Amino acid sequence: MRTAQFTEPAPSGAAAHWSVGEIAVHRVDEVPLPPATGPWLLPAATPEVVAEHDWLRPDFAGPDGVLHLDSHSFALVVDGLRVLVDTGIGNGKTRANPAWHQLRTDYLARLADIGFTPDNVDLVILTHLHTDHVGWNTRQVDGAWVPTFPAARYLTSRAEYAFWAAYDMDEARRGMFRDSVVPVEEAGLLDLVDVPDEGIDVAEGLRLLPAPGHTPGQIAVQVSSAGATALVTGDAVHHPVQLARPEIGSCVDIDPVQAEATRRALLARLAGTGALVLGTHFPAPTAGRVVAEGDGYRLEPVAAAPARR
Numbered sequence: 550m551r552t553a554q555f556t557e558p559a560p561s562g563a564a565a566h567w568s569v570g571e572i573a574v575h576r577v578d579e580v581p582l583p584p585a586t587g588p589w590l591l592p593a594a595t596p597e598v599v600a601e602h603d604w605l606r607p608d609f610a611g612p613d614g615v616l617h618l619d620s621h622s623f624a625l626v627v628d629g630l631r632v633l634v635d636t637g638i639g640n641g642k643t644r645a646n647p648a649w650h651q652l653r654t655d656y657l658a659r660l661a662d663i664g665f666t667p668d669n670v671d672l673v674i675l676t677h678l679h680t681d682h683v684g685w686n687t688r689q690v691d692g693a694w695v696p697t698f699p700a701a702r703y704l705t706s707r708a709e710y711a712f713w714a715a716y717d718m719d720e721a722r723r724g725m726f727r728d729s730v731v732p733v734e735e736a737g738l739l740d741l742v743d744v745p746d747e748g749i750d751v752a753e754g755l756r757l758l759p760a761p762g763h764t765p766g767q768i769a770v771q772v773s774s775a776g777a778t779a780l781v782t783g784d785a786v787h788h789p790v791q792l793a794r795p796e797i798g799s800c801v802d803i804d805p806v807q808a809e810a811t812r813r814a815l816l817a818r819l820a821g822t823g824a825l826v827l828g829t830h831f832p833a834p835t836a837g838r839v840v841a842e843g844d845g846y847r848l849e850p851v852a853a854a855p856a857r858r
Contacts, residue, residue, distance in 0.1 A: 596613060598794060622635050641689055657685075677767040710741050748771065778825070785812055789837075
């Protein structure tokens with residue numbers, strides 16, 4: 550298996566933030582995903598489909614119609630808490646996907662650049678328990694996987710955890726749980742939250758919303774401050790092409806019908822409101838506003854500002 554070993558500086562524009570009222574939401578880059586990711590993940594998003602929507606190029610797709618996708622987290626300070634939303638793929642982990650196997654990135658250094666260190670993160674929100682969203686939950690110390698953020702509470706939905714606890718996992722997924730979820734649980738740091746249809750506030754200005762389908766207990770994260778709102782999508786929307794064509798689903802959606810219904814409901818609720826959408830796998834510019842267009846939508850990009858603490 551080929552090992553991906555990324556040690557280069559952050560991609561251009563990675564040290565960036567968007568202002569949501571008085572809150573700065575930072576993107577913390579881990580690694581760009583390889584070109585083969587798009588055709589595998591969203592097989593219906595063909596070059597022909599991409600060609601129908603000029604606004605996707607050049608930022609979200611190449612001239613050949615191949616989708617651009619990234620792995621990153623979002624970090625913010627809200628209600629006096631340092632909060633990290635999703636933790637990417639992680640370093641030094643055995644993974645079936647060659648693009649995720651035995652990574653060596655400077656993710657923690659990028660996090661430190663915005664004032665977040667392993668010891669001062671207060672809350673880690675996991676939108677769902679897929680491999681590329683939980684990897685930096687842990688890091689290896691003296692041959693053992695230990696929580697990367699030992700002072701934090703790691704929060705996910707109770708429905709998400711219950712689904713995987715009862716699921717007949719293959720060895721690759723069991724291995725991921727052993728190195729990235731179980732150590733957090735054994736350390737007493739994992740909090741399971743019941744997320745009702747209307748959502749639930751976990752801090753002032755921070756609300757969890759149900760976004761099922763991709764996984765049964767997936768959540769999206771709403772940030773609110775001074776009349777402004779942003780939404781971190783999780784994998785309810787993997788790529789902006791799904792705004793133009795909401796029927797396009799992921800090959801790893803647990804319930805494709807529910808995933809499409811969730812995506813359509815989110816987009817309909819966001820369209821024309823001015824709310825900022827922050828895509829968990831969207832490449833730069835990563836953020837934008839949902840605008841109705843034809844039978845679907847488009848993303849009106851919002852440029853990021855240089856990082857600040």
